[in-house]
Amino acid sequence: MTAYEFNKFFALEEAVEELPWVVGQLKQAHAEMRELRDAAILSKRLVLARQNSGRKTTDAEVVALQERFEAFEEAVAAWVDKFGQQGIILRDVDAGLIDFPYRAESTGEVYLLCWRLNEDGIFYFHGVNEGFAGRHPITLLPD
Numbered sequence: 001m002t003a004y005e006f007n008k009f010f011a012l013e014e015a016v017e018e019l020p021w022v023v024g025q026l027k028q029a030h031a032e033m034r035e036l037r038d039a040a041i042l043s044k045r046l047v048l049a050r051q052n053s054g055r056k057t058t059d060a061e062v063v064a065l066q067e068r069f070e071a072f073e074e075a076v077a078a079w080v081d082k083f084g085q086q087g088i089i090l091r092d093v094d095a096g097l098i099d100f101p102y103r104a105e106s107t108g109e110v111y112l113l114c115w116r117l118n119e120d121g122i123f124y125f126h127g128v129n130e131g132f133a134g135r136h137p138i139t140l141l142p143d
Helices: 012-052 059-085
Strands: 089-092 097-103 110-116 124-127
Touching: 012 059, 012 097, 012 110, 059 089
Parallel strands: none
Antiparallel strands: 089 097, 097 110, 110 124
8 A cells, every 4th residue: 555545534533443453463573573483583593503503404494494484474464454454554563553544624634643652542643655753733723
């Protein structure tokens, strides 16, 4: 999804109403991703330990390692897609960084309502090309 290809725009109130669903989904994503990440890390450590001990890594071990990393990448993509189907942009699974597309009625300009896991509400927004570092207080959001 590029910066301007949004399938839904949220009013601030609508985005806030989505937060319980978002939190529940992020908890599920974190649990799934933790398992996949742990399996990939363990596999990588086993391959490195074998290589560091002077033993040759088997093709099966290399394939298993690659499959675990691919499973992790596929899971990330699936979670991004699941959020995207709701019109919500999942930027970072680990940080729980979420954007809700918003269009100002007065100007037609598009902004992103920005929320991160453990924030009590949506308090920031940024332009579509600014990212997290360009967050502004929600009180400055054009209507």
